[in-house]
Amino acid sequence: MPCERKPMRYGHSEGHTEVCFDDTGFIVTCGNDGDVRIWEGLDDDDPKFITVGEKAYSLALKKGKLVTASSNNTVQIHTFPDGEPDGILTRFTTNATHVAFNGSGSRVAAGSDFMVKVVEVADSSQQKTLRGHAAPVLSVSFDPRDEFLQASASCDGAVVVWNIEDQTQTVSWPLLQKTNDVSNAKSLCRLAFRPLLAVPVETKVHLYERGSWDHVATLSDDLLTQQINVVAWSPCGRFLAAGSVGGSLTVWDANSKLCVEQKHEKGFTVCSLAWHPSGSQIAYTDTEGCLGLLDGASESKPAKDYDDLFDEDDDGRLMDEGLSDTNSPAKKRGGDEDEDDDFLVPSTGRVRNRGAILDDENSMKFRDDDDAGSTVAPEAAPLAPLHPVYEGPMPSAPQKAFQPGSTPAHLTHRFMMWNSVGIVRGYNDEQDNAVDVEFHDTAVHHAMHLTNSLGHTMADLSQEAVLLACPGTDELASKLQCLHFSSWDTNKEWMVDLPKGEDVKALCLGQGWAAVATSALMLRLFSIGGVQRQLFSLPGPVVCMSGHGEQLLVVYHRTAFDGEQALGVQLLQLSHRKKQLISGEPLPLSPRSYLSWLGFTAETPCYVDSDGVVRMLNRSLGNTWTPVCNTRETCKSKSDHYWVVGVHENPQQLCIPCKGSGYPPTLPRPAVAILPFKLPLCQTATEKGQMEHYWRSVLFHNHYGFLSSSGYEINEDAQNESQKEQQELLMKMFALSCKLDREFRCVELADLMTQNVVTLAIRYASRSRRMALAQRLSEIALEKANQIQEDEPEEPDYSSVRRTSVCGSGKPTSSSGQPRVTNILDNMTSSRKSTPLSRSAGNLSKNPVLKPLAPRSKTKPKTGFQLWLEENRKNIIADNPDVDETDVIKEAMGRFRTLSAEERL
């Protein structure tokens, strides 16, 4: 029985925790933070939770009822999994230490100070109080046959079996060490009452037979040196798991009395254990609040047991539980199964019978049969489907639509949006349903507090507006609300109702427009003032959208299989020359991950998947996506995450580190951390790998090319800077290759250099006496020089000329954004340049906060050629009347070259 112990993960804050499985195999835990969490699995980073009080001491789950012992000394019921409060079952003078359901889920036992109460779930007035313990009660457990018997262990050292009906003690064993309080007890002494009553005593487990109450066996193990804290029977009743104070887990086979599994982790006290309904996993929690899982605990053997049981003891089963057998299998799953206290929920009807049968007088004989049979090869699990099943790839559940930079909608306090402009928080509790908008730059707008009477769940924020949307209800249509705070008229708000039956799924804001994707697979484009501008259909259900400047990025679902997400992506340019830059190409994701963030750097689309890989569009390589960073590599533990709020080309990335969770809470206000980019190139630790930062630089600066080609003003200082950096890196790589005698590689590198740098490289080569290399390099240099002459029209000089001639010069900078600079340091204002931060991208690279760009309008000092061109343009056009602009320039270039130096001046 090879078990795999999975790494522990953070579950609750430090302190006593408990765990159990629900019928469907979800792990349910409670802890000192007063929350009951419902985990889909150990890797679930986003568990649902139900707050039951300040602290939760114990929980029991059965038939959709969640019973918890909380710090206000009550035992409460909540519905499960909705978490609606369903009344208070009983009260004690102090907090209850342990609660347990009986097999049918009709009664709950709770132990507290000196007494045990047994309460009918349906009618909490029907209580039985069992008095007689001389100290606080440690744990309680119901008789599996529900015959009004119940066991409890107490701090006075006694383990008592009670007759509930008479409220008398049937039998009492003084087994435990006496203490005066639960907190001082060495062991929690969680009992397990199913076929036999298992009592953890020191480092051993005593087994008592039901009825005769004889001590039939003692389970122990040499390796077990510490007090056993908890015990739990497997759903089949054959295996007994125990967790000790020292953190070790032991599984015994109750038939052979042999230890079949020993797992030890230098850890903290295991304070709760639960078997998966199928018996294949054991979940456990420790006093540090960590949740662990032991996988593959007993898969094959118990399976055989079930079948044996079924064959041999049919009548016993009918006799004992005939009632529930009339239920449909589906119903059985949900419920009437027999349980040791609060732990287990077996998934089949058969399993339940095991306990009943083993209580028969001939149970020991039966066990022998069982053992004999266990040499037979294991049969298929009882749950094995009887009808043929399609076993090919299964469609995977598509991820839900989300807003990048928001935390899950079910939270009462959550981030609806965190982007480079500001933060939108949503509050939805008893007192208040409100939305708070806060701007990083207070000069954009002051913070806003809006009452959220419509129940908005989605938000986006830009320098111009706040966009909010709510899903539709039966009566009300889905609404879109826009607070256009930068509007210059007095009406700062507009609202649109979507057609009936169409819900907003995702929304985003760009510069001057707002986009909304709906459940009708439609994308509606509004102007920021509320004019409906465009409408088109999406190829699949939207996942999320992001807008920046005039670019709109939409990610949608395609059909997905085997747990993977298949997403498509569209990138649209919404400027005057509207076009689709990426038309429905698949979006690469890490295996079995989903999209977790989508956005833009200064101009480049990028996204993050749930594996923490950040990918960025590489426009220079045919719009491919390059991974630039893995946030998970910097996380300390497996359950830690980085919640990405932005990516900038500075180069850096903004994240919020979250301990033990996938997203941050709103309070305390999370601090932003900056992660560097790290391209997953080979051998980054070595010098050579280091050098290849060149590619990083190229990648992060190739947006300049895109910007200039789409007619934006670009920051030439920054561009030159980046070019210089790239050339320097190339030169370093060149020198390194030279040193390693890799001349061919040198030539390859030289190919990437600019002409000037090649000259340097030639000098370097000749100085290090590599004449052959120098020879080749000079050929390259010559080639480059020729190329430059041919490409001259592509040079920045020329492009600015073209712009001047096309747009005309001196067009004022668009001034819709008010100057956002306030005098921060009153005595320092003189020293700083006044930068129009609104729309000009002049300081883009220095200022990583994303600001949409405006078409360039600045003119720059003209070169000699430009001046000459302006003078002679008319002549050239006159000579060649029907050529286009490029040819004019070429012609001019040719003529200019023929001029002598004096003439050029």
Add this chain to the structure above:
Amino acid sequence: MTSLSTPRCFWLVRFAARETAMDPSEVEFLAEKQLVKIIPNFSLDKIYLIGGDLGPFNPGLPVEVPVWLALNLKQRQKCRIIPPDWMDVEKLEEMRELERKEDAFTPVPSPHYMELTKLLLNHASDNIPKADEIRTLVKDIWDTRIAKLRLSADSFISQQEAHAQLDNLTLMEINTVREFLLDSLNCMYKLRSNLQPGSRKGQLTDY
């Protein structure tokens, strides 16, 4: 906290004309050069100061600035201060336990931990989670250390040692004890030299 209302140039002048003993506020002045992270809510290019360049400031992006600037900006509601890593209840509790356990002085998280705590908690307590607990903890650490310092000064004098080694002391702590220790040594010297004129004077000059 006079320094926030007093121009820094005044302090420079004061330093220049400083007398022998150091004022606690002067130590605090030195502490204000420590760097702290802030999240500004304005944008501003790099500013070039004699002491070095600061910024650029981008709204929402953390940036490191000296404490004096951080507090100045905070008072004008231009930024949020991110408390230093060590200003955390758990870490300080650990430190306090260690400090209590060890006989010698343990290394402190910052050479100006006391001053920084006081400055940041007085002016930016709303940005620091569990400010009250932190204040108490730092005060505890300070008290423990000062008690140790007094104790060692006491044994230093009573055992008539000639020299002692004290590691991991901060400027503020040295400054607190300096005046008293020197004065008392002087005083003792005078008393002793009056008591035993002549013969053992040479030995006592060791103090």
